[in-house]
Amino acid sequence: MDTANLKKEIAEYSKEIGIDKIGFAAADVFGELKERLRRQQELGYQSGFEKGTIEERTEPKRLFPEAKSILSIALAYPSRMKDAPRSTKESCRGVFCRASWGVDYHVVLREKLEKLALFIQEKIPDVETKVMVDTGELSDRAVAERAGIGFSGKNTSIITPEFGSYVYLGELITNIPFIPDEPLADGCGSCTKCLDACPTGALVQGGQLNAQKCLAFQTQTKGFLDDEYRSKIGNFIYGFDTCQVVCPYNKKVDFHVHPEFEPEPEVAKPQLKPMLRISNREFKNTFGHIAGSWRGKKPLQRNALIALAHYKDETAVDEIISVMNDDPRPVIRGTAAWSLGKIGTEEAFAGIQKAMKDEMDEQVLFEMEKGLAFEQETAEI
Numbered sequence: 001m002d003t004a005n006l007k008k009e010i011a012e013y014s015k016e017i018g019i020d021k022i023g024f025a026a027a028d029v030f031g032e033l034k035e036r037l038r039r040q041q042e043l044g045y046q047s048g049f050e051k052g053t054i055e056e057r058t059e060p061k062r063l064f065p066e067a068k069s070i071l072s073i074a075l076a077y078p079s080r081m082k083d084a085p086r087s088t089k090e091s092c093r094g095v096f097c098r099a100s101w102g103v104d105y106h107v108v109l110r111e112k113l114e115k116l117a118l119f120i121q122e123k124i125p126d127v128e129t130k131v132m133v134d135t136g137e138l139s140d141r142a143v144a145e146r147a148g149i150g151f152s153g154k155n156t157s158i159i160t161p162e163f164g165s166y167v168y169l170g171e172l173i174t175n176i177p178f179i180p181d182e183p184l185a186d187g188c189g190s191c192t193k194c195l196d197a198c199p200t201g202a203l204v205q206g207g208q209l210n211a212q213k214c215l216a217f218q219t220q221t222k223g224f225l226d227d228e229y230r231s232k233i234g235n236f237i238y239g240f241d242t243c244q245v246v247c248p249y250n251k252k253v254d255f256h257v258h259p260e261f262e263p264e265p266e267v268a269k270p271q272l273k274p275m276l277r278i279s280n281r282e283f284k285n286t287f288g289h290i291a292g293s294w295r296g297k298k299p300l301q302r303n304a305l306i307a308l309a310h311y312k313d314e315t316a317v318d319e320i321i322s323v324m325n326d327d328p329r330p331v332i333r334g335t336a337a338w339s340l341g342k343i344g345t346e347e348a349f350a351g352i353q354k355a356m357k358d359e360m361d362e363q364v365l366f367e368m369e370k371g372l373a374f375e376q377e378t379a380e381i
């Protein structure tokens with residue numbers, strides 16, 4: 001089998017089907033990553049969203065015994081939104097992080113990788129392949145780093161020389177022994193902008209992330225958000241981009257090459273008030289096709305309440321009071337009470353006091369007390 005020629009043909013075909021960058025890596029054990037993951041586990045730095053055991057995540061042959069090579073692909077996504085709607089006094093808006101603009105990248109990348117697998121099958125009928133995008137066991141980033149797609153930045157993103165870190169990654173494992181590409185040299189040098197800018201200190205040191213403190217992770221949790229994080233997520237209702245935005249490699253990087261990834265401004269920067277009472281059907285119709293909907297509507301509604309508090313949106317008080325009174329989910333009722341306290345109008349405090357009389361849930365009551373305590377703080381100032 002002329003693997004060198006096949007590699008060339010795959011690279012050419014990948015361009016034809018809209019893959020911005022492709023690299024080839026050996027399917028060997030990711031030894032360094034294994035050590036890092038063990039340390040992360042010991043320190044309690046994992047998010048809990050990881051799939052598979054550490055061995056499955058670092059030994060490609062456990063998933064695919066015949067694995068010889070892994071093809072890594074990258075697709076660039078936009079960093080700027082044209083005609084982005086702005087918040088007004090009457091209608092404040094939340095925002096989804098850039099990686100959740102446009103159609104869910106899992107769907108788009110999977111389709112490209114499946115086309116790539118078919119292309120290889122036409123050339124080598126008995127080839128075996130396995131496609132993965134983000135939710136598989138393997139680390140997309142470790143594969144991309146080994147395949148020379150980009151270097152691993154101190155912010156733990158893969159940074160490509162062409163598209164910065166605004167790339168989606170996916171991979172295809174095969175039993176064909178392709179000649180691997182060379183990894184790129186580290187490009188961070190003495191820069192520490194991402195570490196300095198992280199509002200929670202989640203980037204413990206260059207390349208080491210405490211996922212539990214990462215605001216991108218926190219926006220996806222379903223319980224009550226710690227107060228520290230509430231004050232820091234601002235108007236982000238899904239994900240958090242700061243460690244990418246400050247990176248010099250992302251300066252002036254803004255690729256609009258895939259129509260699928262173009263943000264729909266009303267979806268990517270939605271009005272917050274209507275989100276509080278959105279029905280399941282409406283939620284699916286409006287947000288079901290974007291990556292940021294994968295945890296359902298509860299975390300987004302909780303974050304919308306926090307964003308309204310961030311704006312101190314007095315026009316939302318009536319709506320938040322009715323959510324606090326009627327919503328069956330304690331996390332939403334409690335966060336609503338906290339949000340009212342933060343907004344801090346007389347009506348907001350009166351609403352909390354009234355609702356307290358009927359509230360039975362202890363955590364919600366605790367949040368109501370916290371909400372009322374803001375009245376005290378305001379009075380003392």
Ligand code: SF4
Nearest residue numbers: 153154188191194247
């Ligand atoms: Fe590296 Fe600086 Fe970018 Fe962080 S901000 S990933 S340190 S280049």
